[in-house]
Amino acid sequence: MVGCVVGFGTIYEQTRYHMNLTIHIFLEQRRSGRFVFNPVAEDVRALQEEVRSAFGWSLEADETSAREMAQHFSEPEPFGHSAWSIASRHLQLLRLQERMHSAKRLIVVGAGSESIVAHEFPDALFVAADGAVGAIDDQSRILCVVSDGDGAEHLDIAAQSGVHIVLHAHGDNRDIWRELVATWAVFEQPPSLTLTHQSMTDYDGMFNPGGFTDGDRALCFIQMMGRSLDSVECIGFRTDSVGPWSGSTNPVRKLEKLAWMRESMRRLGVEHYLINSEGE
Numbered sequence: 001m002v003g004c005v006v007g008f009g010t011i012y013e014q015t016r017y018h019m020n021l022t023i024h025i026f027l028e029q030r031r032s033g034r035f036v037f038n039p040v041a042e043d044v045r046a047l048q049e050e051v052r053s054a055f056g057w058s059l060e061a062d063e064t065s066a067r068e069m070a071q072h073f074s075e076p077e078p079f080g081h082s083a084w085s086i087a088s089r090h091l092q093l094l095r096l097q098e099r100m101h102s103a104k105r106l107i108v109v110g111a112g113s114e115s116i117v118a119h120e121f122p123d124a125l126f127v128a129a130d131g132a133v134g135a136i137d138d139q140s141r142i143l144c145v146v147s148d149g150d151g152a153e154h155l156d157i158a159a160q161s162g163v164h165i166v167l168h169a170h171g172d173n174r175d176i177w178r179e180l181v182a183t184w185a186v187f188e189q190p191p192s193l194t195l196t197h198q199s200m201t202d203y204d205g206m207f208n209p210g211g212f213t214d215g216d217r218a219l220c221f222i223q224m225m226g227r228s229l230d231s232v233e234c235i236g237f238r239t240d241s242v243g244p245w246s247g248s249t250n251p252v253r254k255l256e257k258l259a260w261m262r263e264s265m266r267r268l269g270v271e272h273y274l275i276n277s278e279g280e
Contacts, residue, residue, distance in 0.1 A: 037207075038224050043267050044210035048198045051212050051260050059200065061171025066197035069169040069177060070206055073195060079185040084193055086205035092192040096164050097225050099125070099143055106143075106232045108222070109135055110215040111243030112275070113236025124233075127222060130214040131245040132236060133158045144194070146218035149176040150247030159184045159191040166194045166221060168214070169206075196221070213257055216264035223268065234273035237265070 052059060078084040083092075100106065105124035109116065109132045118124070118138035126136050130147040134154030144164040147155055150173070159165055159180075169177055184190050195206040196217070209224040211217030215237055223229055236243060239258040242251050265271045 036226060038226050040208065040210045040220065040224060041267070044220060044264065045208065047210070047212060047260070047264050047267065048208075054260070055256075057171060062169075062197070063199040063201060065169040065171050065174045065177075066199040066201065066203055066206065068174060069195055069197065070203035072178075072181075073193075073205060079181055081185060081190055083190065089193055089195070089205055092164065093194050096144060096192070096194070100127075100222065100225055100227050103143070106222070106227065108215075108218050108232055108234045108237075109133075110234065110236035110238070111245040112238040112241065113243065113245065116235065127218050128158075129218045131155065131247055132243070133163065133245075135236070135245055139163055146196075146214050146221055148214060149173050149180050150249075151245075152247050154245070155180070156183065160187050162189055162191055164192040164194065166196060166218075168196045168198070168217065170198050210264075212264055213261040216261045216268070219265065219268055219270060229268060229270050234270070236275075237261075237273050238275045 049059070051057070052062070072078055073084060073089075074086065076082060076085055082088060103125040105121065107121060107124050107126050109126055109128045111129060111132050113132055113135045116126075116136045118126070118136060118141045124141065126142045128136060128142055128145045130145065131151035131154045133142060133145045133151065134157070136142055139158065139161040142158065142163050144166050145151070145155065145158050146166040146168070148168040148170060149155070155165075167177060167180070181193075197203065197206050197208055198212075199208065207224065209217060209220040211220035219229060219232075222232060236245075239255070239262045242249065242254045246254065262271065262274060265274060
């Protein structure tokens with residue numbers, strides 16, 4: 001296919017240049033010992049298959065959703081935006097990683113959180129689990145939102161404000177993520193994106209950080225990004241009730257899913273971050 005001439009070269013040549021720049025930056029970071037992505041522990045990733053088995057969900061559905069997302073975002077200008085190309089997304093991810101590592105305090109906000117007044121948390125930056133982004137009153141203090149797309153209007157507000165979205169593909173949300181990215185694509189400034197999945201296949205420009213719910217996947221993502229979970233704080237992680245920032249859901253089924261979040265957090269070594277009905 002012939003690319004359109006832009007400046008001194010084609011779209012293809014510009015994409016190749018940005019990809020080479022991405023590789024150069026990544027290799028320089030590896031040589032300096034900074035910000036290398038951590039491998040995902042086998043028992044953390046294995047939980048995804050255990051969850052599929054427990055709920056009767058198919059791996060094929062997860063694979064289909066991930067494959068379709070990868071295909072849509074493999075173009076030089078996915079949904080009309082070069083900023084969503086593989087090379088550009090990788091550069092955005094590296095910038096996010098640097099901010100994550102440099103944060104003096106890193107707080108992960110779950111759906112059980114009360115409203116958060118950001119200035120009451122000096123030097124803190126936040127990672128929000130899906131709709132819990134609505135709990136935080138200052139969008140500029142939010143590093144990213146980890147979401148499978150059911151965060152209702154709170155997710156769209158964050159995206160329109162330019163918050164980095166870590167968007168997840170699974171077998172039950174194919175229509176949801178397609179609708180979301182089509183909506184965000186018409187924003188004057190679409191959000192930066194990182195794409196995740198829970199399949200067994202590797203896809204260019206996508207990651208499987210482990211985890212199941214948005215909350216424990218956020219912790220898995222932070223660990224994959226190379227920041228120790230010993231140095232993070234958590235607010236609103238609970239398994240005894242459905243949080244106020246959860247999307248529309250079946251309460252009984254949601255509690256079953258939260259039990260798996262507990263198990264995921266146990267495998268991550270951070271079960272102590274959970275709170276119960278007594279607030280302990």
